[in-house]
Amino acid sequence: MSTIAVLGAGKIGEALLSGLLHGGRAPTDLLFTERHPERSVELTKRYGVRAVDVPTAAKQADVLVVAVKPQDIEPLLDELAPAITNDTLVVSLCAGLPTALYDRRLPDGVPVVRVMPNTPMVVGEAMSAISAGRHATPAHLSTVEELLSVVGQVVRVPESQQDAVTALSGSGPAYFFYLVEAMIDAGILLGLPRAVAEKLIIQSAVGAAAMLAETGEHPVTLREAVTSPAGTTIMAIRELERHGVRAALLAAIEAARDRSEELGKAHEE
Ligand SMILES: NC(=O)C1=CN([C@@H]2O[C@H](COP(=O)(O)OP(=O)(O)OC[C@H]3O[C@@H](n4cnc5c(N)ncnc54)[C@H](O)[C@@H]3O)[C@@H](O)[C@H]2O)C=CC1
Numbered sequence: 001m002s003t004i005a006v007l008g009a010g011k012i013g014e015a016l017l018s019g020l021l022h023g024g025r026a027p028t029d030l031l032f033t034e035r036h037p038e039r040s041v042e043l044t045k046r047y048g049v050r051a052v053d054v055p056t057a058a059k060q061a062d063v064l065v066v067a068v069k070p071q072d073i074e075p076l077l078d079e080l081a082p083a084i085t086n087d088t089l090v091v092s093l094c095a096g097l098p099t100a101l102y103d104r105r106l107p108d109g110v111p112v113v114r115v116m117p118n119t120p121m122v123v124g125e126a127m128s129a130i131s132a133g134r135h136a137t138p139a140h141l142s143t144v145e146e147l148l149s150v151v152g153q154v155v156r157v158p159e160s161q162q163d164a165v166t167a168l169s170g171s172g173p174a175y176f177f178y179l180v181e182a183m184i185d186a187g188i189l190l191g192l193p194r195a196v197a198e199k200l201i202i203q204s205a206v207g208a209a210a211m212l213a214e215t216g217e218h219p220v221t222l223r224e225a226v227t228s229p230a231g232t233t234i235m236a237i238r239e240l241e242r243h244g245v246r247a248a249l250l251a252a253i254e255a256a257r258d259r260s261e262e263l264g265k266a267h268e269e
């Protein structure tokens with residue numbers, strides 16, 4: 001079994017470690033690096049996984065998963081470059097960072113796969129999109145696909161689509177949480193107890209998501225089935241249209257895509 005090291009065990013790094021353990025990987029097959037010692041202690045206690053430094057991770061692991069903030073990539077690449085060989089696969093989860101950045105900064109020929117996952121990884125429901133860098137082979141892509149399918153679903157996309165993917169599914173869970181938060185507030189406005197409003201909205205979200213995933217019906221069809229002539233739903237839809245919610249979503253997701261592109265450009269020479 002291959003050894004996987006997570007470089008930067010924050011929210012996404014921890015979600016991956018925990019998901020892989022849940023999927024049957026032995027703690028001895030996993031390593032992580034973390035710049036905050038107290039975080040390392042906490043994670044080793046929680047998962048029984050060993051914290052190491054970057055050179056040790058590069059030497060001992062077959063797959064290095066980079067999960068630091070894009071703004072923190074440069075010092076990590078400085079540490080990694082002298083320690084890594086072409087036998088090690090680099091998997092980057094960083095928003096915006098192109099595989100070309102790794103190609104420039106790491107020894108020639110190191111294979112890199114760019115991935116955009118999302119936080120539902122913590123419950124095994126991630127959506128991950130993967131793209132091969134210049135030196136990554138179909139076998140490398142399959143390795144990453146296999147790794148990530150333990151924590152959710154995986155699609156392959158050309159790297160040129162990764163900024164759009166980041167805006168859609170990378171950030172996507174935040175948009176749904178934001179909607180849920182606003183709808184719970186609406187329940188409070190209408191005088192419902194908070195606990196009741198939360199239960200009503202969260203279960204409606206879970207039910208709607210399950211219908212989307214399981215019926216294969218188009219969202220328009222599912223929405224129309226809720227929208228009775230001269231009923232309650234159409235009154236709400238009219239207000240959503242009047243307040244430009246659809247246009248707001250288009251603009252919001254475009255802004256997220258632009259930011260992803262910008263994060264990548266910040267590291268251009
Ligand atoms: N949070 C999210 O929903 C998603 C995040 N991502 C990407 O995943 C990456 C990580 O994001 P989060 O987990 O949210 O960030 P985070 O801030 O929770 O985790 C980053 C971790 O890396 C550690 N770190 C930084 N530099 C380090 C170094 N040189 N050596 C060792 N550890 C180091 C930090 O101490 C921190 O614990 C980012 O690049 C982000 O774009 C991708 C998809 C979704």
Ligand SMILES: O=C(O)[C@@H]1CCC=N1
Pocket residue numbers: 095166170171
């Ligand atoms: O907000 C961010 O930059 C990260 C990338 C995708 C989701 N969270």
